[in-house]
Amino acid sequence: MGLDIRIPLGVMFTILGLLLTGFGFFSDPVIYQRSLGIDINLWWGLALLLFGALMLCLGWRAAGGRTH
Amino acid sequence: MHPREIDWVIMGVYFVFVLGVGYALRRQVKTSTDYFLSGRSIPAWVAGLAFLSANLGAQEVIGMAASGAKYGMATSHFYWVGAVPAMVFLGVFMMPFYYGSQARSVPEYLKLRFDEKTRGLNAISFATMTVFSSGISMYAMGLLLNLLLGWDFDTSVWLSAAVVLIYILLGGLTSAIYNEVLQFFLIVFGFAPLVFLGLKDLGGWQGLSARLTHVATAQGFAPQAWSSTWSQMGDPTSNPMGVEWFGVAMGLGFVLSFGYWCTDFLVVQRAMAAHSMSAARRTPLIAAVPKMLFPFLVIVPGMIAIASTQHTGASGFVLPHKPDGTLNYDLSIPMMLSHYFPHGMLGLGLTALLASFMSGMAGNVTAFNTVWTYDIYQAYINRGASDHHYLNMGRVATVFGIGLSVAAAYVANHFNNIMDMLQLLFAFVNAPLFATFLLGMFWKRATGHGAFAGLLCGTAAAALHHGLTLPRGSVAGIKGGWLALLHAYPSEMAQNFWTAIWAFTVCLVVTIAVSLITRPRAENDLVGLVYSLTPRLRETDRAWYARPAVLGAGVLAATLLLNLIFW
Numbered sequence: 001m002g003l004d005i006r007i008p009l010g011v012m013f014t015i016l017g018l019l020l021t022g023f024g025f026f027s028d029p030v031i032y033q034r035s036l037g038i039d040i041n042l043w044w045g046l047a048l049l050l051f052g053a054l055m056l057c058l059g060w061r062a063a064g065g066r067t068h
Numbered sequence: 069m070h071p072r073e074i075d076w077v078i079m080g081v082y083f084v085f086v087l088g089v090g091y092a093l094r095r096q097v098k099t100s101t102d103y104f105l106s107g108r109s110i111p112a113w114v115a116g117l118a119f120l121s122a123n124l125g126a127q128e129v130i131g132m133a134a135s136g137a138k139y140g141m142a143t144s145h146f147y148w149v150g151a152v153p154a155m156v157f158l159g160v161f162m163m164p165f166y167y168g169s170q171a172r173s174v175p176e177y178l179k180l181r182f183d184e185k186t187r188g189l190n191a192i193s194f195a196t197m198t199v200f201s202s203g204i205s206m207y208a209m210g211l212l213l214n215l216l217l218g219w220d221f222d223t224s225v226w227l228s229a230a231v232v233l234i235y236i237l238l239g240g241l242t243s244a245i246y247n248e249v250l251q252f253f254l255i256v257f258g259f260a261p262l263v264f265l266g267l268k269d270l271g272g273w274q275g276l277s278a279r280l281t282h283v284a285t286a287q288g289f290a291p292q293a294w295s296s297t298w299s300q301m302g303d304p305t306s307n308p309m310g311v312e313w314f315g316v317a318m319g320l321g322f323v324l325s326f327g328y329w330c331t332d333f334l335v336v337q338r339a340m341a342a343h344s345m346s347a348a349r350r351t352p353l354i355a356a357v358p359k360m361l362f363p364f365l366v367i368v369p370g371m372i373a374i375a376s377t378q379h380t381g382a383s384g385f386v387l388p389h390k391p392d393g394t395l396n397y398d399l400s401i402p403m404m405l406s407h408y409f410p411h412g413m414l415g416l417g418l419t420a421l422l423a424s425f426m427s428g429m430a431g432n433v434t435a436f437n438t439v440w441t442y443d444i445y446q447a448y449i450n451r452g453a454s455d456h457h458y459l460n461m462g463r464v465a466t467v468f469g470i471g472l473s474v475a476a477a478y479v480a481n482h483f484n485n486i487m488d489m490l491q492l493l494f495a496f497v498n499a500p501l502f503a504t505f506l507l508g509m510f511w512k513r514a515t516g517h518g519a520f521a522g523l524l525c526g527t528a529a530a531a532l533h534h535g536l537t538l539p540r541g542s543v544a545g546i547k548g549g550w551l552a553l554l555h556a557y558p559s560e561m562a563q564n565f566w567t568a569i570w571a572f573t574v575c576l577v578v579t580i581a582v583s584l585i586t587r588p589r590a591e592n593d594l595v596g597l598v599y600s601l602t603p604r605l606r607e608t609d610r611a612w613y614a615r616p617a618v619l620g621a622g623v624l625a626a627t628l629l630l631n632l633i634f635w
Contacts (some may be wrong), residue, residue, distance in 0.1 A: 003089075003093060003096075004248075005114055005246050005249050006088055007086065008085055008092075008246070008250070008483060009087075009249065009250060009253065010602065012081065012082070012085045012250065013253070013257075016078060016081060016416065019074070019077060019078060019081070019412075020078075020412050020413070023074050023411075023412045024412060027410075027411075027412070031410040031411060032299050032410055033406065034270060034383065034408060034409070034410055035265055035409065035410050035413070036265060038265075040261055040265070040409070040410065040412075040413050041412035041413055044257075044261050044413060044416075045412075047257070048257060050258070051253070053607055055105075058463055064340055065398060
């Protein structure tokens, strides 16, 4: 396989995670009334970041293993 | 609530990646096998998630949430009875023949096992069906995007068609599979917080169940009718689906489920693209694990929506009504997205919906272009051309298939009944299919004439059964009873299940009868195609726990446990 799907998956979720976390950090708390007072952007953004990083790690490790 | 800048940016990121994946893969497509079967090079977990996602179009997501609201927890029969067992059967018993015979499509397997006419019948009906299904789902998407994003119907249809067209043209099946993996994770990450917020709003699972007892008693059912799966299935009148356990187990769990998951090329193609026999067999087994958990992601939101409408939580979510005054169940997930999600998460939720629409469409298109090229064009129109010619034909078929789907979406928009009739017709054609494959793979005596006659008679039996029965309270016509009225079923679902049971039985009996009076094929020709004539596979390259039979048994045990917990 030329392209390991974990790389685009990792990059995409890292970007989405950064966007949500950043927006959650700076946005007006008023908008979180609808999500029951939880800053869901911040917390779920962190979850996406974590998933993105995990995918990137797995993808890079596999790529490293192949070249050696 | 319409999207704002941040939401558009999130949707934009998704579009960039979808097209980027297609662009990155463009150089890998050199032969027709690369284009139609990903060069048989996909790892099992990727093929498995794609196998699941290809079926997880938005109609499935929206429809399952709607059923969750209408019927409650019993909707999970469509997963725990109507999907997982068939997926295990495909992986453990059927994949060795699909993958081992080197057939490039499901119709081609029929050609190898039976004869040309059986393949032709299956290929032509399948190709027509996929194009129309993709059109119908495009139509549903057009309506929904209009509501959620404020786009008009034309923009939605043409834009999504263009995106799918570009990435499939560039990277073929690999592109579609990779995007299905992106979509799988988007759906999980987009909908999981929705379930969390909805449950929290109603006071957790207990708060939900307490409200569901009101939903049930208000409609004259036992209090647990909405929160149990089997306990009310003794009698069709005691559950909102209007079905009884035998219809569920035989009609849904056996005939319909095995007929779809084990013979539909849309899903089987993903497993055929796997890099080895062992990976191909593990594909549906890996897919079965998230599949058995999906009710919590797509059915529970519908249950939350109806429970909250009956007796609202702190945030006051209620389902909207249709113009005729009934509740609009189809809007369960879309309305909950815009009720619970702030800007930002709203973008992610909408992206998940868009992703499921597009990969549902892409699944249909990749199955169509393969069957068209290998089973219709190469078989009947232009036999001995070069591989390069068929690769180009596949690209033309992609454009052509998407064009036809767009046309079908417009037809659906203007003449809704035509689409209803077509879907009914496809249901008749599909109903008997599993009997043909079952006999083909496990009875060496079954002949081509038998299979062909069985399929025709099974389809006729389905039509006849539909023409003679009617769901209680319906008017004769598209709902059935257009010949005469012999029997009334308690619900449309019960009628569907029994149509399938009849079609299967007739196909089985006719195939056996005709096979016995026609000449069988030489046993040498059937090696690798029939169970009793194929050497058993020895899976020794993997640890014992990763072997298909062990994985399959584990998946079935877990599913049984879920059935018991939510009995």
